[in-house]
Amino acid sequence: MRTGPSYRGGPADRQALRALAGDQWWQQQAAVGRMLTVSPGLRGGDPDDVVLAGLIAVRSFLTLDDAPLGWRWLERRLVAGSADAHPCLVGLASGLRRLPSYRGAVVRAAGTLPPRASAPLPGTELCPAGPVGAYVREGAPAPAGDRYLIWSMTGRRVRALTGSPARTGPEEVLFAPGTRFRVLGTRGGTGVTTVLLREVAAGEPAGRPGDQDAADRQAMEQLTQAVAGPATAEDPAPWPPRLAGPLAEGHPRGDGTV
Known part of the structure; x- marks a missing residue:
């Protein structure tokens, strides 16, 4: 995919x-x-x-x-x-495309999301033009503010390219430029919002705000279990800026640009 x-x-x-x-x-x-x-x-x-x-x-x-x-x-x-x-x-x-893929929950720090971005309607799609970085949730530190929890299907493991020794620190996953992410819902905490997303396959029809399909519901179930699981860390930790920031709404154009 x-x-x-x-x-x-x-x-x-x-x-x-x-x-x-x-x-x-x-x-x-x-x-x-x-x-x-x-x-x-x-x-x-x-x-x-x-x-x-x-x-x-x-x-x-x-x-x-x-x-x-x-x-x-x-x-x-x-x-x-x-x-x-x-x-x-x-x-x-x-x-x-040459690197191994990761299937599972990954987390990206979002900083402090404005009200509209922190409560997007399910079915809304986010599509940044550039690559999107995140940490595999298991073993990741806790972001200090709002965050995205993403169900990855083809995010790529990049540790081999950075020279980091295996099993040292949290593992980074990088999504290709123009990857689409569909909003599944949000979860609130004490001053913290978690936006739940799933990676959308190329060729899938655009999501319609307010609607969910079978793939959305399955990813939602997986992410809900991840949210209910043990915290990634007791206290927030410094987060690499490359793996932080809000994701833009939009859809890729047909000519291969965004």
Whole structure:
């Protein structure tokens, strides 16, 4: 099952990605090359330039912050509507498809949601243009404010690309650019709102506010059990900014952009 719009890239996108990365390309390529030595199956039989471009885009997003191809850099370009964002999104979509998927509940910090965003009508869909990061709920710290609890189907495990040792700290999951999330409901706590979402498969009809289908109800049951389970941590902990912030409403357009 694939999610998000169909970002189709070609040699020109890979060349643009490399040009944007500058000198960082070689450092990222060395790290990705070491990972591929350990996990050659991620190549999938594709040419080296295709494999490296996608995985370098993902690793850059995860590790560079303000530098070109980093998450803050991409966020600013998306806000500005810059054409530089397109080859980055293409690379991210390509690289993420190679990584193992995670099925289950993940949590994302939302900060303090405004009233409308903290009480969205079930069936409303959120569709950020860029990737969406979250922690696997089991073992995650508690966000300090509002949060999203998401039922993931194809969110990608990215630990292998960040160099974090296995079983060290909470595990991060990254959803591809343009992934749709459907609101299932909300749960309130002491000054805290949890918005329950499910990942929506590509090709699924858009949700209608106020309605729920069988997949919604099944995901709702799973997330309700997760909410009722043990707390992720006794006290809120610092939360990586890359895995925080509100998610925008909307739907992907048919041309592969959002």
